[in-house]
Amino acid sequence: MRRALLASLLLLAAAPAEAQLARRLGDPASSRRERAESAPAASLGLGRRLDPRPGARRPRRGPEAPRSGRGPGPQIQLGYAFYRVSDGYGGGDVHAATVGVFLQLPLPELRVGLLGEVGSHDYSLGGDDLIARGGLELGVQLLGLLDPFVPHVVALASVGGIVGTRFETTVAHAFGGGGLGLGGELRLHRNLHAGFQVSYQRLEMDGAGFDVFHLRLFLGL
Amino acid sequence: MPCERIGRPTSALERACAGLGQPPSSWPACAAPFSTLLVSSLLGCAPSGEDPLSRLSVYEPPGGEYRLRYLEPPWELVDGDGTSAYVRIASSSMIFGGIDGGAGKFDLFATVESGTVEANVAAEVRAASARGEELVDGPRDVEAEGGVVGREILTRGMADVVERHGRYAFFAIPDGRVLRLAFDATPPVDTPEVDAMIAALGVGPEGP
Numbered sequence A: 001m002r003r004a005l006l007a008s009l010l011l012l013a014a015a016p017a018e019a020q021l022a023r024r025l026g027d028p029a030s031s032r033r034e035r036a037e038s039a040p041a042a043s044l045g046l047g048r049r050l051d052p053r054p055g056a057r058r059p060r061r062g063p064e065a066p067r068s069g070r071g072p073g074p075q076i077q078l079g080y081a082f083y084r085v086s087d088g089y090g091g092g093d094v095h096a097a098t099v100g101v102f103l104q105l106p107l108p109e110l111r112v113g114l115l116g117e118v119g120s121h122d123y124s125l126g127g128d129d130l131i132a133r134g135g136l137e138l139g140v141q142l143l144g145l146l147d148p149f150v151p152h153v154v155a156l157a158s159v160g161g162i163v164g165t166r167f168e169t170t171v172a173h174a175f176g177g178g179g180l181g182l183g184g185e186l187r188l189h190r191n192l193h194a195g196f197q198v199s200y201q202r203l204e205m206d207g208a209g210f211d212v213f214h215l216r217l218f219l220g221l
Numbered sequence B: 001m002p003c004e005r006i007g008r009p010t011s012a013l014e015r016a017c018a019g020l021g022q023p024p025s026s027w028p029a030c031a032a033p034f035s036t037l038l039v040s041s042l043l044g045c046a047p048s049g050e051d052p053l054s055r056l057s058v059y060e061p062p063g064g065e066y067r068l069r070y071l072e073p074p075w076e077l078v079d080g081d082g083t084s085a086y087v088r089i090a091s092s093s094m095i096f097g098g099i100d101g102g103a104g105k106f107d108l109f110a111t112v113e114s115g116t117v118e119a120n121v122a123a124e125v126r127a128a129s130a131r132g133e134e135l136v137d138g139p140r141d142v143e144a145e146g147g148v149v150g151r152e153i154l155t156r157g158m159a160d161v162v163e164r165h166g167r168y169a170f171f172a173i174p175d176g177r178v179l180r181l182a183f184d185a186t187p188p189v190d191t192p193e194v195d196a197m198i199a200a201l202g203v204g205p206e207g208p
Helices: A002-024 A028-038 B012-019 B028-042 B092-097 B117-130 B192-199
Strands: A043-045 A075-084 A093-103 A110-121 A129-141 A149-166 A169-189 A192-205 A208-220 B057-059 B066-070 B076-081 B084-089 B106-114 B134-143 B149-159 B162-173 B177-185
Touching: A075 A192, A093 A129, A093 A208, A110 A149, A149 A192, A169 A208, B057 B076, B066 B084, B066 B106, B117 B134, B117 B149, B117 B162, B117 B177, B134 B192
Parallel strands: none
Antiparallel strands: A075 A093, A075 A208, A093 A110, A110 A129, A129 A149, A149 A169, A169 A192, A192 A208, B057 B066, B076 B084, B084 B106, B106 B177, B134 B149, B149 B162, B162 B177
16 A cells, blocks of 8 residues: 555656656657646637637547536627518518527536517507517537537527507517527637527417517627 | 407407406416417417408407407407497596596597498588588598498597597498498597508408
8 A cells, every 4th residue: 555655656746757858858749738738728618618829729529628617608699680570561670689698508518598689670650669589598509510610509489578659659569489590609719709590480479470580690708 | 269259359368368268357367378379379370470460459240240450459449339339549648647538549439320431421521510620631532451442531620729630431331331430539540550450440241
């Protein structure tokens, strides 16, 4: 037992010495390994870690476990959305500002997100309405497959409301529904990424059903 | 649920609740029907929102003389008795002052009269003049659901110190009778919204 403990201590003590020796001798593999190991762990987002060496190749598959033991932080995205909730008279276009936050827990391949939107809804027979929508998305993203592009597919659930003027009177109508979304994020620099999502949702409002095709463009950190 | 549409108004809320035999008196009581409605919508069973009639409530007299469609809210059915119906949008004094009488922001009366369309239009012009109202436009053609053409006039007058706008439309219905729609409102009534409301009016018995 004592011999085993002594051998372990000697090995641990010899490792830095070996690295120093290799550096003195100009062993490039050892030098790179040492720099990589001593680099600080920086979360890149989208389930990946920042590699500090410019131009370095990232591993093709498999997310790296965060050094701190926690998962990657939330991704915050700001963007623009366009879709159409028909008003029955040829109008219904929606232009909205969006904010989204998603987490990659418990696995980087999984994503759970919250979305919020506020915008204008075109009403053919009068002035524009105010529309607000909140959504929950749950899906998967493919890491390392098309690096630095990270595609995803998610299931969506939405609730919201339209506030507008009908016959000179302010009224509000609630809606809700769900659907599927496809999209992806392109990593630009560190955590900065640009992305898009197209989705189909079936919404219900006042007993009527609406087929809503939704486009969202965003920048995120 | 065609039986729900005879002699009484039907709204999306009522239709959803009636579907499961629950009164539409409270939101919690209607949670289940709305869940059903949402699921049916997701499955594609709900009427398409592309159809402007899909979100409107309907009042249809027992005889099926007409189908008055209105967006609820802001419109509400105040009275529906036989061939007559009264729907309105409450005024601010009604909403915030607790006043339950007087003119609403919009009042709409639907009645069935005897005679011809032209005779009723002429009588309405005379009556408007007698009330001190100014004839703003008409008589002119107006179109209801299915391309049914009627005649209408537009008037303007004063009620106390408030200017009121009138729009009176007449459509021929079977048995030599005439359907009279009378809008009386503080805001103008020669608007796309009122045009659309008249265009959604079903005149005569509903087709098969």
